[in-house]
Amino acid sequence: MAANYIVKLTDCTTHSPIGNKARSLLFLEKAKYKIPETYICTWDAYKCFLSHPAETKKAVCDSFLKIANKNKAYAVRSSSNLEDSQHNSYAGLFTTVLNVQGAHAFMDAIESIWATANSSAVSLYANKMNVLGKDDSLMAVIIQDMIPSEYSGVVFTQNPLTGEAETIIEAVSGSGDKLVQGGVTPSRWIINRGEYVEEPNNSTIPRKIIDQVLAKSMKISKLYGKPLDLEWAFSNGTIYWLQMREITSLQTIDIYTNQFSKEFLPGMIKPLVWSIKVPIINGAWIKMLTEIIGPNDLDVHRLAKAFYHRAYFNTGVIESIFEKIGFSNKTLNTLIISDNNISKKLIYRPGFKSLKFLPRISIFILNKIGFSKKADRFLKAVEKKIKDFSSADAGQLTDKQILNEIEKLLTLTRDISYYYLVSPFIVYGLTYLLRLFFAKKGLDVEALADSENTKELEPFDPNIHLEKLSRKFSELDCIQQQKIKNIPYNDFLKLEGIAGFKSEMLNFLKRFGHVSDSGNDFSYPPWRETPSLILKLVTNHEKRIVPPTHQDVDTLKDISFFKKKLLKIILKKLQRSRITKEKVSYLYTYTYGMLRDLFLAMGFLFKQKDFIETSEDIFFMNYDEIKETVRTGIFSALTNKEVFKRKQEISQYKNMELPNTIYGDQEPPVGLLRKGSFDGVATSRGYYCGRVKVIKGISEYNKIAQGDILVIPYSDIGLAPLFSKAGAIISESGGMLSHCSIIAREYKIPAVTSVEGACSLPDNTLVTVDGYKGEAIIHEQPDEIN
DSSP: OGGGSEEEGGGOOTTSSSOHHHHHHHHHHHTTOOOOOEEEEOHHHHHHHHHOHHHHHHHHHHHHHHHOOTTOOEEEEEEESSTTOSSOOOTTTSOOEEEEOSHHHHHHHHHHHHHGGGOHHHHHHHHHHTOTTTTOOOEEEEEEEOOOOSEEEEEESSOTTTOOSEEEEEEEESOTHHHHSSSOOOEEEEEETTEEEEOOSSOOSOHHHHHHHHHHHHHHHHHHTSOEEEEEEEETTEEEEEEEEEOTTOOOOOEEEOTTHHHHSOSBOOHHHHHHHHHHHHHHHHHHHHHHHOSOOOOTTTSEEEETTEEEEEHHHHHHHHHHTTBOTTHHHHHHHOOTTHHHHOOBOOOTGGGGGHHHHHHHHHHHHTHHHHHHHHHHHHHHHHHHSOOSOGGGSOHHHHHHHHHHHHHHHHHHHHHHHHHHHHHHHHHHHHHHHHGGGTOOHHHHHHSSOHHHHGGGOHHHHHHHHHHHHHTSOHHHHHHHHTSOHHHHTTOSSOHHHHHHHHHHHHHHTTOOSOTTOTTSOOGGGOHHHHHHHHHTOOOOOOOOOOOOGGGOOSOOHHHHHHHHHHHHHHHHHHHHHHHHHHHHHHHHHTHHHHHHHHHHHHHHTTSSSSGGGGGGSOHHHHHHHHHHSOOOHHHHHHHHHHHHHHHHTTTOOOOSEEESSSOOOOSSOOOEEEEOEEEEOOEEEEEEEEOOSGGGGGGOOTTOEEEESSOOGGGHHHHTTOSEEEESSOOTTSHHHHHHHHHTOOEEEOOTTGGGSOTTOEEEEETTTTEEEEEEOGGGOO
């Protein structure tokens, strides 16, 4: 019976009582990847030890002596049934003993590992993570030949913080235990699509070894079918794999950007506008994407999110779709930013999985070839519907009648929004083609595109009409000009002798009166509500002198006949598409802006009923709240409280600066004065603002209160009890595999390591930990608190 306590790994199966860590090694062994010679002390020995300790120790020791080589040193590691599971790693909580030689030392190592199976640190972790079956811990033990490592490290085949498809490798000279604890900061490489996007300076570790680790780890991950965290050692020209685990903290997070929300939803957005606009725009996104990828489960509310009342689009969702169909994962931003390097950045690499989308993509592109004609027909139909739209004064309607008119207008706006979204993308796509084919020829693509359609764009460009009005104004005599400059609009309408200018002014407001500071936000007063201001714009307008930019394609040199023909075709399409874009934008803004009058009429009724203080407060409600209030005739106390809160927030956040990219759904702490910062390596995602406590040993346990930021010189198992109280962790050393990083990822608190000088921070300094950028931002020193 004793002979079965220690077995060779190669004699085991996945059903043997050997624990999760040993099963992972067995997978590597069967896949013919190099691991140290490995034996397992099964958990049958552990179970016997609990009831018969002396007898079991002798049996295990005898088994060891049968396999042991007295000249070898061994690494003795835990392999519990709980650790390295799909949801919990228990990393660093069970003992590992290195360089074990001799039966006595071996048995001490085994006992020390068994002792940690139900230690206080393990219990604390299990309670914190709400682990099921935590009291059923079984402990097998791995016995491996010690590898005399020249270099050691860890590789993550997917970023455990962001979920992005990039590989992270960290390495040190010598033994890999320095990665977990011991105050060593590893060298670090980040590889995206085979390209090294981050490399250490002055690393002593040869790049060719990192290349090998990268190539082998990706093969292992592909074979296993899941993203992995692998520990490795390099010795005598060979890479040995010491441990393998699934990345338990991996969860693809949403990544939000305001790069193209500046195009569709710029500035601060009031709750009503958000509740109306987002379903409309995102519904158009889903309609367009469905044409490309087919039926899907995309959610209009997940495609965009408001941070501090500003719009951020979920670039992760949309770019993952672009990537799925073969484009690079930065396609969307590249199209929107549309810079001069677009041809280098926009890459289409169809793979096997993307081939199934090619028929849909082809149909989508073919359908868009005649998009302008389809849009013209659609716009004529919409214009007719707008004319037929109820002309009744909104102020004469009941709340239910107003709601009915709003619903009809929303249906019309939803129909237009698809064209409003697609038309700029066609312009971006055609511009890309121009740059792709002709950028190297030194052509001014914008000048070529602008040169032909100025006249056709005129009906939709208020600036052109402002200039015309300004010229009309300059033709008046000086006395008339002076009068007009110094009176409000209503008095201007009463002036005699300026019929021509007055008619032009009225026509201008009729055509462009719906324009406002933000065509995407109907809470902004349109020009028709501020005619005195528009009159001042006209009377103080300075004439622009714009040199002609026309360039005849036929005069271009160094371009072949075929390319000139192609250039003319693309230019014609682009010019037509730009006109369509402006037509759609004009009509969309006009129709969408009509919502303002209806909601203000509703706001007036709510004010009369003392639901809100002013008619404009309607913009601080969301649409569902308005519909519920109309349905029940009751304005809830909760809604009243929310309206007050939102008004305060809009005022408070008005001048706040926000980052271009936000990771995850948590609002980043902003608005606090920045007095300095420490840079490090982000190892657990999240944001946290709190007071720091510098802890250099477990004896200082009483210093830290629940929610403090724990600042430590290095990560060590002895500090584990402190992590459960911390709101975030800053470590002066360490990397992705350090104990504090792994536990922080599982506790879902931010952590930043390799922060040189962090322990010099005075206790109670107010700091924000950014677990995405790897930054500790100092806001306030303790002597400034009062």
